[in-house]
Amino acid sequence: MLTKDTAICISAVDYSETSQIVTFFARAAGKISAIAKGSKRPKSAFDGTIEIFSYGKIVFSDSNKEKLATLTEFEFAYGSAGFTGLSNNLFTMNCCLFSAELLNKFTHDYDPHPQLFDDFLQFLQNAQENKGKHQMLALLILFQLGLLKEVGLRPVLNACANCKIRDDIRKRGMMDERQKTRDEFYFSSSANGLICRDCEGAFPDRIRLTETAADCLANLKLIAESQEKTLIEIETVLVHHFTELLGRKPKMAKYILTL
Numbered sequence: 001m002l003t004k005d006t007a008i009c010i011s012a013v014d015y016s017e018t019s020q021i022v023t024f025f026a027r028a029a030g031k032i033s034a035i036a037k038g039s040k041r042p043k044s045a046f047d048g049t050i051e052i053f054s055y056g057k058i059v060f061s062d063s064n065k066e067k068l069a070t071l072t073e074f075e076f077a078y079g080s081a082g083f084t085g086l087s088n089n090l091f092t093m094n095c096c097l098f099s100a101e102l103l104n105k106f107t108h109d110y111d112p113h114p115q116l117f118d119d120f121l122q123f124l125q126n127a128q129e130n131k132g133k134h135q136m137l138a139l140l141i142l143f144q145l146g147l148l149k150e151v152g153l154r155p156v157l158n159a160c161a162n163c164k165i166r167d168d169i170r171k172r173g174m175m176d177e178r179q180k181t182r183d184e185f186y187f188s189s190s191a192n193g194l195i196c197r198d199c200e201g202a203f204p205d206r207i208r209l210t211e212t213a214a215d216c217l218a219n220l221k222l223i224a225e226s227q228e229k230t231l232i233e234i235e236t237v238l239v240h241h242f243t244e245l246l247g248r249k250p251k252m253a254k255y256i257l258t259l
């Protein structure tokens with residue numbers, strides 16, 4: 001059976017002199033891996049060699065979901081441009097490659113996530129506009145938090161993940177000084193979220209957060225406006241969290257946190 005879909009390539013490796021194995025994140029089908037026979041030939045059914053972040057219409061046969069699908073058609077969404085502008089900026093490119101790696105690791109074959117597809121497409125479109133490092137990092141953090149939510153791993157960020165007591169972070173200004181010193185926030189991967197001072201002892205994997213970083217995580221609207229050092233702090237926590245969830249550090253992480 002032939003299936004049509006709209007998809008973004010999240011991995012492409014050479015299979016032979018003329019063929020590739022490509023992984024697409026498709027809007028309706030979810031993640032699919034397929035063999036693109038003859039894609040590297042000058043004349044093929046695929047608008048040329050398929051590269052990472054190629055975006056367009058695909059047709060594939062998926063008669064047996066245990067095996068690789070066969071890609072029968074690929075047509076770029078607009079001309080042959082795709083997201084070629086991404087490679088003009090190394091940091092931007094690395095952020096996009098990191099997102100693709102996480103998307104690949106945290107989704108399953110044939111498990112549809114149309115919202116996540118739209119988020120990823122928007123993320124690439126924003127990245128293509130050649131944002132500065134600071135803005136790119138903010139986009140990456142928001143994409144990563146969106147990804148966790150879409151795959152059912154949304155961290156608890158507006159209350160203690162353990163005792164569920166709301167931190168009332170935004171009411172902090174009304175507290176007296178003695179209470180203020182008790183306001184300490186931690187992130188724990190095993191608790192899947194923020195942890196209050198009363199609970200932190202039970203989570204040896206906790207990481208202490210600055211007040212600003214905790215505020216940003218509790219109110220994501222603050223992310224775009226926050227300082228670069230706060231964004232780096234949050235991204236460091238997220239990389240730690242992804243490492244815990246995956247059992248090893250994502251490959252692209254070291255290219256992001258060298259700012």
Ligand SMILES: [Zn+2]
Pocket residue numbers: 160161162163164165195196197198199
């Ligand atoms: Zn607590």
